[in-house]
Amino acid sequence: MLDNLTLDQMRTFVAVVEGGSFRAGAARLSRVQSAISHAIGNLEAELKVPLFTRTGRKPELTAEGQALLADARAILIKVDAMRARARGLGQGLELSLAVAVDPVIPPGILAGALFDLRAEHPSVGVALKTLPMRAALHALINRHCTLAITTDTQRDSLVEAECLGPAQPFVAICAAHHPLATAPAAGWSAVELSDHLQIVVSDPSPMTEGLDFGVLSPGTWRVSDLATKLALIQAGVGWGNLPLWMVDADLARGVLVRVTATAIGAQAETALTAYLLWRIDQPLGPAALHLRERLVVRFGQGV
Structure with missing residues (x-):
């Protein structure tokens, strides 16, 4: 079951990837690093696959993480587009x-x-x-x-x-x-x-x-x-x-x-x-x- 997946978890996942580290991801989202680590851990638990390896100085995407990154980005793009369309309904000049x-x-x-x-x-x-x-x-x-x-x-x-x-x-x-x-x-x-x-x-x-x-x-x-x-x-x-x-x-x-x-x-x-x-x-x-x-x-x- 993936019903407990949240958009926040996916945004955090993408922010860490684009930032190159948990610290950079936290800075992008204006959060503390522990909150970022917690969100990624919950996402991995929900998906039942590891998204990052944590053995080096910086987290590296696993093969599973690389495969799921495109899905996360696609979902976020769709959601952002939906929100934009909703805001635009009835918008004045x-x-x-x-x-x-x-x-x-x-x-x-x-x-x-x-x-x-x-x-x-x-x-x-x-x-x-x-x-x-x-x-x-x-x-x-x-x-x-x-x-x-x-x-x-x-x-x-x-x-x-x-x-x-x-x-x-x-x-x-x-x-x-x-x-x-x-x-x-x-x-x-x-x-x-x-x-x-x-x-x-x-x-x-x-x-x-x-x-x-x-x-x-x-x-x-x-x-x-x-x-x-x-x-x-x-x-x-x-x-x-x-x-x-x-x-x-x-x-x-x-x-x-x-x-x-x-x-x-x-x-x-x-x-x-x-x-x-x-x-x-x-x-x-x-x-x-x-x-x-x-x-x-x-x-x-x-x-």
């Missing part, structure tokens, strides 16, 4: 809506969806936060926003995701007077590309600490925003990847050119897909739901 947006999202599509939101719900205020890389996801996980719009594919178990559609691609570009502007017939090799300074945007969140994405040159300058990155590339300081919507006019005028390199593909571009994210335990109100609907429509229309 939001006073304001905080939205985190990856700056590579085409601004015309975003502005169009926000225009639609304003027309439908003029009393709702909007706080728009432009956060690059995985900072938008980080803000959502930490409840600093209600919705996040991003092209990042990393996910969290507390986050629901909906594909909005293709966003304009990232393209590798440099100034027309930059040495990379005139490529050999086969394109620049990765070794040749690494001889030139690359301008990259740093992720302000801790979620990619120590990791680099799309960085091919050992020599880099790091900036905090796309506008600064574009200005440095236009000046010929280095090369880099930028969303096509941001550079298509300069490409058409010949101020910028695409970098042709075997390491980044024949078209020197990376396809991007936009996603809308929200927490499963935070119900979406009428304004958030309307914005979600309009984003789907706008991305579908490309405007």
